[in-house]
Amino acid sequence: xxxxxxxxxxxxxxxxxxxxxxxxxxxxxxxxxxxxxxxxxxxxxxxxxxxxxxxxxxxxxxxxxxxxxxxxxxxxxxxxxxxxxxxxxxxxxxxxxxxxxxxxxxxxxxxxxxxxxxxxxxxxxxxxxxxxxxxxxxxxxxxxxxxxxxxxxxxxxxxxxxxxxxxxxxxxxxxxxxxxxxxxxxxxxxxxxxxxxxxxxxxxxxxxxxxxxxxxxxxxxxxxxxxxxxxxxxxxx
Ligand SMILES: [Ca+2]
Ligand SMILES: [Ca+2]
Ligand SMILES: [Ca+2]
Ligand SMILES: [Ca+2]
Numbered sequence: 521x522x523x524x525x526x527x528x529x530x531x532x533x534x535x536x537x538x539x540x541x542x543x544x545x546x547x548x549x550x551x552x553x554x555x556x557x558x559x560x561x562x563x564x565x566x567x568x569x570x571x572x573x574x575x576x577x578x579x580x581x582x583x584x585x586x587x588x589x590x591x592x593x594x595x596x597x598x599x600x601x602x603x604x605x606x607x608x609x610x611x612x613x614x615x616x617x618x619x620x621x622x623x624x625x626x627x628x629x630x631x632x633x634x635x636x637x638x639x640x641x642x643x644x645x646x647x648x649x650x651x652x653x654x655x656x657x658x659x660x661x662x663x664x665x666x667x668x669x670x671x672x673x674x675x676x677x678x679x680x681x682x683x684x685x686x687x688x689x690x691x692x693x694x695x696x697x698x699x700x701x702x703x704x705x706x707x708x709x710x711x712x713x714x715x716x717x718x719x720x721x722x723x724x725x726x727x728x729x730x731x732x733x734x735x736x737x738x739x740x741x742x743x744x745x746x747x748x749x750x751x752x753x754x755x756x757x
Contacts, residue, residue, distance in 0.1 A: 545574025547694050548656060548667045549606060549687045549733060550706075553643035556682035556724035557622075563721040564611045564636055566643045567619070567684075570656065570665075571733055572601035573692050582659035585609060585632065587652055589641045592634035594659075599630060608730045611635035611642060614721065622722035624714070627731025645678070647671055665694040675700030683707065684728035689736050712741060 550569035557565040568585065572578055579600045585592045593612075601607055605628070610619050612633030619629050636642050644652050653668045669685065671678045676685050683706040691702035706713040706727040712734035716722045734741050 545572055545576075546578055546580065546601065546656065546664050547571050547573055547687070547692055548654060548665050548697055549692060550684050550728060550730065551643065551654070551667070551669055551686075552684040552726065552728050552730075553647060553652065553669070554645040554671075554678045554681045555722075555726045557716070557722045557726055559642075559645075561636065562613050564613050564642055565622075565722050565726070566635075567608050567610045567728075567730060568643075568654070569606050569608050569686075569730055570601070571606040571692065572603055575603050577602045580658075583664070584657050585635065585640060586655045586657065587640040587643075588650070590634065590639040591657075592632040592639050595630060595632065599628070601628075604733075606731050606733050609635070618719060618721055622716040622719045623728075623730050624717075629731070645681070665697065667697050669703070670700060673700070676703055676705040678705075682724065682726045683713075684726070684730075686711065686713075686729060689733055692733070711736065 547570065548568060549571040552567045555565045559565060577600050580595050581597045581599050582594045584594055607628040607630065608619070610616070610629060610631050612631050613636055614631060616629045616631050634640065647670050649668065649670065654666065655663050656665045658664050669675060685703045686706055687697050688702050688704060689711070691697070696702045706729060708715050708727050712729035712732040713727050714729070715725050715727050732741055
């Protein structure tokens with residue numbers, strides 16, 4: 521007779537595999553680390569966009585963002601990314617409503633405490649090889665995606681603060697976003713980027729495409745169909 525414990529182990533291993541596989545589809549796609557708007561506490565107008573490049577919804581409740589300084593509090597319960605959905609994470613010191621007043625509607629925004637002192641402290645305006653090593657970790661502590669971004673070649677520079685950096689939409693994967701040459705600086709009216717509306721905290725002109733991934737070859741917004749259907753013809757063979 522088959523050992524029931526073996527069945528349990530098999531199911532457990534399979535569910536870990538499925539979770540890991542699903543998690544691998546979540547990719548950091550845009551980073552606003554050097555906004556022109558207020559950055560002195562208590563205001564911190566930075567944000568990060570993450571994107572589900574897979575076919576299935578992924579529940580990210582309990583996940584954390586961290587860097588070499590520390591970790592945010594976990595993503596609250598009930599937060600899930602549909603296939604092709606991009607969502608924005610902002611520091612706990614910022615209100616979701618304030619963010620929306622500046623950047624608009626139509627996508628999920630999560631405000632995470634610990635995205636400032638006491639946790640990962642925020643995103644330095646002078647990233648380097650040894651700082652700003654962003655990690656997205658799942659509930660098991662596995663690193664789903666890591667980006668050690670920088671502001672020198674091959675990464676886009678950040679002279680003139682305000683524009684975010686974003687991952688080219690034909691390079692959306694947890695591997696491709698490790699390379700600076702796959703990132704671009706946001707320019708208004710290009711690849712879905714807009715300028716924010718001026719508000720109390722978002723008080724200068726910043727440029728980005730929060731919650732939007734625009735397919736470069738079709739111009740289609742928010743990544744439906746998913747990028748794997750959108751590969752240029754020369755990659756299909
Ligand atoms: Ca900053
Ligand atoms: Ca770095
Ligand atoms: Ca990565
Ligand atoms: Ca975007």
